[in-house]
Amino acid sequence: MVAHTISVLVANEPGILARVVGLFSGRGYNIESLTVAETDAKQSLSRITIVTKGTPMIIEQIKAQLDRLVPVYRVRDLTVEGPHIERELALVKVRSTGEKRVEALRLADVFRAKVIDAKADSFVFEVTGNSDKVQTFVGLMESLGLVDVGRTGIVAMSRGGEAL
Amino acid sequence: MKPEESATTGADLLVKALIDEDVEVVFGYPGGAVLPIYDSLFKQNRLRHILVRHEQAAVHAAEGYARSTGKVGVVLVTSGPGATNAVTGLTDALMDSIPIVCLTGQVPTHLIGNDAFQEADTTGITRPCTKHNYLVKAVDALARTVHEAFYVARSGRPGPVVIDLPKDVLMNKHDYVAPPKVVSEHKSYRPQMKPDPKKIAQALEMIAHAKRPVFYAGGGVINSGPKASKLLTQLVHLTGYPITNTLMGLGSFPASDKQFLGMLGMHGTYEANLAMHGCDVMINIGARFDDRITGNIAKFSPGSKKIHVDIDPSSINKNVHVDLAVVGDATLVLEELVKGWKAKQPKVDQKALKAWWAQIEQWRARNCLAYKIDKETIKPQYALERLYHHIKNRDHYITTEVGQHQMWAAQFLKFEQPNRWMTSGGLGTMGYGFPAAVGVQIAHPDALVIDVAGEASILMNIQELSTVAQYRLPVKIFILNNQYMGMVRQWQELLHGSRYSESYMESLPDFVKLAEAFGARGLRCHEPAKLDDTIKEMIALPHPVIVDVIVDQKENCFPMIPSGAAHNEMLLGPDDKAGKVSEEGMVLV
Numbered sequence: 001m002v003a004h005t006i007s008v009l010v011a012n013e014p015g016i017l018a019r020v021v022g023l024f025s026g027r028g029y030n031i032e033s034l035t036v037a038e039t040d041a042k043q044s045l046s047r048i049t050i051v052t053k054g055t056p057m058i059i060e061q062i063k064a065q066l067d068r069l070v071p072v073y074r075v076r077d078l079t080v081e082g083p084h085i086e087r088e089l090a091l092v093k094v095r096s097t098g099e100k101r102v103e104a105l106r107l108a109d110v111f112r113a114k115v116i117d118a119k120a121d122s123f124v125f126e127v128t129g130n131s132d133k134v135q136t137f138v139g140l141m142e143s144l145g146l147v148d149v150g151r152t153g154i155v156a157m158s159r160g161g162e163a164l
Numbered sequence: 165m166k167p168e169e170s171a172t173t174g175a176d177l178l179v180k181a182l183i184d185e186d187v188e189v190v191f192g193y194p195g196g197a198v199l200p201i202y203d204s205l206f207k208q209n210r211l212r213h214i215l216v217r218h219e220q221a222a223v224h225a226a227e228g229y230a231r232s233t234g235k236v237g238v239v240l241v242t243s244g245p246g247a248t249n250a251v252t253g254l255t256d257a258l259m260d261s262i263p264i265v266c267l268t269g270q271v272p273t274h275l276i277g278n279d280a281f282q283e284a285d286t287t288g289i290t291r292p293c294t295k296h297n298y299l300v301k302a303v304d305a306l307a308r309t310v311h312e313a314f315y316v317a318r319s320g321r322p323g324p325v326v327i328d329l330p331k332d333v334l335m336n337k338h339d340y341v342a343p344p345k346v347v348s349e350h351k352s353y354r355p356q357m358k359p360d361p362k363k364i365a366q367a368l369e370m371i372a373h374a375k376r377p378v379f380y381a382g383g384g385v386i387n388s389g390p391k392a393s394k395l396l397t398q399l400v401h402l403t404g405y406p407i408t409n410t411l412m413g414l415g416s417f418p419a420s421d422k423q424f425l426g427m428l429g430m431h432g433t434y435e436a437n438l439a440m441h442g443c444d445v446m447i448n449i450g451a452r453f454d455d456r457i458t459g460n461i462a463k464f465s466p467g468s469k470k471i472h473v474d475i476d477p478s479s480i481n482k483n484v485h486v487d488l489a490v491v492g493d494a495t496l497v498l499e500e501l502v503k504g505w506k507a508k509q510p511k512v513d514q515k516a517l518k519a520w521w522a523q524i525e526q527w528r529a530r531n532c533l534a535y536k537i538d539k540e541t542i543k544p545q546y547a548l549e550r551l552y553h554h555i556k557n558r559d560h561y562i563t564t565e566v567g568q569h570q571m572w573a574a575q576f577l578k579f580e581q582p583n584r585w586m587t588s589g590g591l592g593t594m595g596y597g598f599p600a601a602v603g604v605q606i607a608h609p610d611a612l613v614i615d616v617a618g619e620a621s622i623l624m625n626i627q628e629l630s631t632v633a634q635y636r637l638p639v640k641i642f643i644l645n646n647q648y649m650g651m652v653r654q655w656q657e658l659l660h661g662s663r664y665s666e667s668y669m670e671s672l673p674d675f676v677k678l679a680e681a682f683g684a685r686g687l688r689c690h691e692p693a694k695l696d697d698t699i700k701e702m703i704a705l706p707h708p709v710i711v712d713v714i715v716d717q718k719e720n721c722f723p724m725i726p727s728g729a730a731h732n733e734m735l736l737g738p739d740d741k742a743g744k745v746s747e748e749g750m751v752l753v
Binding site: 011015067068 | 353481
């Protein structure tokens, strides 16, 4: 079972997210990650990025089921349709002092994480990258006083000049 | 004139929009939230309202109306319990792809979310059981939403659509918006109607080279309109190939035709199921490889190349992997196939086809629907055979409830035309048949409409006797009364050592007196010798009639593919059972 990243262009109307999520729960599909936000205010369009796992038959079903929802404009399987980029953003709060605090800051630098809040005994880092990188950074912080994590889930886009 | 003066209330706009969508009949039940609509209905005479006695029945009646006319069925119910009662009907319509627009009342917008009296989250509840639903939050969106709802309900793979209407929206005023003159494309919902010509060419190639072919046609052919059935019949005749129908597809090909193998599936014929099992090319048109059809998926038609014609891409490769998918409307696909076949005049391997037919005739000779006639008690199969004998030369429509009687009706009544057979296939809703018959009779006032029922199912929507009385609908209810939930009992026999847990129908009403209590006629028949006279009397009476046919309590429905078994592992009769249900089969329904 390979993870597939699926981009869905939908009408930004009430209940659309419930429709998509309900489809997944109702038919027993997995959601590994889900992000949604309006991307075109003029035409009132939202873009949903879903990472899901399943057999090839299930993945095909998921795409067909999404596509037949009335407010869905387009469904694209980025994993199948050529190279694409995936990014995730995380906010990572670390509370520590002394050597641990210095080490956290040093690792943040290695991961090009930004310090967006600092107190005498804490940092909030903003780290961006693919999920692996984010996960690795969060893992490293565990022994350095990690107290809180917020992750956006994956947003993705195909490489090259083609729009969704 | 100022806009306010020319403007109309939401309720009036709604009625106008319905009329513009060619709606003639609305099946409904009033309540607080929809009072403005009922007031608008009162002030006009274009729309006819049929008052049912339960909201579930309103949806089933609309389904019967829709399935027998090809039009969209319309339902009007109030908020809260009105909407929740409609849920079973909506789910039924979704499973069987029946076009329905269901208008539900809602508490005024400022009260939504406050747990107001008769408030329910209708769009939330009906989201998984409709093709689409709308909550109209402002009156300016009302007329447009109604037009869109009709478009969505009837196009592509049809289905039920709910429009939730808060009471203030119904009372606010706005100008009317007429439906678009040209059916302009919906912004996001554009089902593929025309098939890809390349796929048509490939399909023709596969069909022409088949040695052991079988057509397998379902409800999609019926939904596509009567023309699809004509084209299907033409194609089947052109090829000379055998054809079987699903439960929902009965009537898409004339049952009396020699090329017809009968229904397939769990209670399908021996010849249909073995043809499916042994074929080398399967041509599925408008069917969805439902589990009642396939039996054990792993053992389903192992040696065949499969072509699947469907308007809904999500039906393709859902249960069964197919070799060629043709997405499109059945009429347009069949048109292309017929055209292509005529143009190419392909040379079919006649020798192989002859051998295939010889094999099929051998299977047919097993006479799998045979049963033992009894002089003392009426066999349910016999009752249906006699019923068919008396109705076959009349314009008739059949609805059913769900259970053994439904399967026997599918086996023993013959359907020569589409839109004459209304049954709950996907959801299997007991209580469907009677209200559906109400809807059919409303659409076809002079036709003979018969609900073939069981004594258990009929009690699930028996309150509609009152509707039938009010509108003087001469619906006939033909009960095969075996005093059991017959199909439950049959499965208990097969799977649970004949422990008939709760499947005996205790304390049944006297159906003759029950009919009389509602001003209908009641007839009862115990003896095979009197059955013909009873049926004749039922047909002759211009009233609603309940016929209580007391049938053999122990008769079971055969042939049967037990759960988890394959098409070639059918049980042909009661002596054929022992130990055939696998452990995996036990967990299946």
